[in-house]
Amino acid sequence: MGFLSRKKPKPAPVELQEDHPIVDELQQMEEAVPIRDETAGAAGPVSDSALPPTGGSPPSSPPTADTSESEPAEEVVEEPALNAQEPDEEEGDARMKAVDLIAPTRLDFLAEKEADEEEPVKTAEVIAFANQKGGVAKTTTTLNLAVAFAESGYRVLCIDLDPQGNLTMSQGIDPDKVEKSLYDVLVNDIPISEIIVKREIDVAVASIDLAGAEIAMSTKIGRERSLEKALKEVAGDYDFVCIDTPPSLGLLTINALTAANKVIVPVQCEYLSMRGLVQLQNTLRMIQENLNPDVRIEGILPTMLDSRTIHAKEAVEILEENFGDLVFQSRIKKAIKFAEAPVKGASVLKYDSDSSAANYYRELAKEVLSHGSA
Numbered sequence: 001m002g003f004l005s006r007k008k009p010k011p012a013p014v015e016l017q018e019d020h021p022i023v024d025e026l027q028q029m030e031e032a033v034p035i036r037d038e039t040a041g042a043a044g045p046v047s048d049s050a051l052p053p054t055g056g057s058p059p060s061s062p063p064t065a066d067t068s069e070s071e072p073a074e075e076v077v078e079e080p081a082l083n084a085q086e087p088d089e090e091e092g093d094a095r096m097k098a099v100d101l102i103a104p105t106r107l108d109f110l111a112e113k114e115a116d117e118e119e120p121v122k123t124a125e126v127i128a129f130a131n132q133k134g135g136v137a138k139t140t141t142t143l144n145l146a147v148a149f150a151e152s153g154y155r156v157l158c159i160d161l162d163p164q165g166n167l168t169m170s171q172g173i174d175p176d177k178v179e180k181s182l183y184d185v186l187v188n189d190i191p192i193s194e195i196i197v198k199r200e201i202d203v204a205v206a207s208i209d210l211a212g213a214e215i216a217m218s219t220k221i222g223r224e225r226s227l228e229k230a231l232k233e234v235a236g237d238y239d240f241v242c243i244d245t246p247p248s249l250g251l252l253t254i255n256a257l258t259a260a261n262k263v264i265v266p267v268q269c270e271y272l273s274m275r276g277l278v279q280l281q282n283t284l285r286m287i288q289e290n291l292n293p294d295v296r297i298e299g300i301l302p303t304m305l306d307s308r309t310i311h312a313k314e315a316v317e318i319l320e321e322n323f324g325d326l327v328f329q330s331r332i333k334k335a336i337k338f339a340e341a342p343v344k345g346a347s348v349l350k351y352d353s354d355s356s357a358a359n360y361y362r363e364l365a366k367e368v369l370s371h372g373s374a
């Protein structure tokens with residue numbers, strides 16, 4: 001067994017013959033890459049003729065282990081990785097970037113677009129007719145002024161916020177027979193469009209249920225803004241919204257003043273009626289401070305004027321002395337037509353279009369519209 005301890009001679013190292021050293025190959029590949037013209041439109045693929053010649057057998061021929069040319073064939077596999085390096089100084093800006101090859105429409109989302117200017121949405125002018133004293137022609141003024149606006153081509157909505165429902169009745173609608181009313185809008189938050197009835201003008205009807213609305217809304221958060229929120233649904237459908245308020249300064253009237261831009265105060269030309277203006281001013285000031293800073297008194301309207309009496313003339317003089325330009329130049333004089341028109345379920349302008357009573361409110365409409373334009 002001596003042959004086991006015999007040391008085998010080490011095989012002689014195989015000498016590899018390289019026809020082209022790697023340094024020479026790299027230099028030849030750089031020389032083989034064509035210098036691109038700066039005026040070239042796009043970078044096309046490099047043809048096979050531009051590739052540098054490689055030593056050894058082609059990649060398709062299987063390498064042999066006992067030949068000296070098998071090693072260069074293995075070196076060729078890494079040549080594309082070396083050839084992928086881009087020369088910086090020679091090509092410069094001639095090589096196109098990937099962004100330039102993408103269609104412009106694909107890059108539209110990358111460009112910063114200027115924000116489109118939003119056109120202001122036209123909203124209705126909301127006018128509340130308020131006076132805590134009853135019997136001063138609030139309902140008559142609300143309805144007939146609204147119809148006068150409609151005659152001039154404006155879109156008008158009347159809101160009957162009075163539990164008595166006098167405005168609703170003045171358009172031939174029975175408040176006791178309506179299925180839904182402003183009570184459901186304020187308390188149950190149904191859309192106001194569901195209670196609008198089309199007559200001479202559009203009317204948001206009232207019912208006797210409104211008498212209990214203040215108690216039902218007592219625990220409601222934001223109860224003062226219930227009407228304001230409801231009007232947002234139809235604010236763009238009308239030019240004017242006229243609100244008839246109850247003869248009090250309770251929650252319903254506060255809702256009307258919070259939703260309104262302007263307040264028209266009908267005042268009977270009597271001493272007791274004018275005393276209510278002071279209390280209304282105090283209420284309006286509190287609403288301006290806490291709920292609606294933009295509301296303002298559009299004007300004070302002398303109503304039920306009997307020019308034959310000295311007392312009525314003195315009452316108008318007192319108004320003008322204390323409130324100056326706030327007092328409308330228009331005067332609503334007493335007329336039997338104002339009592340007859342509601343019986344027919346119509347406004348004075350429809351009941352007797354040519355009467356002096358109808359012309360009183362046409363003149364008032366012109367004055368209110370001229371105030372708005374000024």
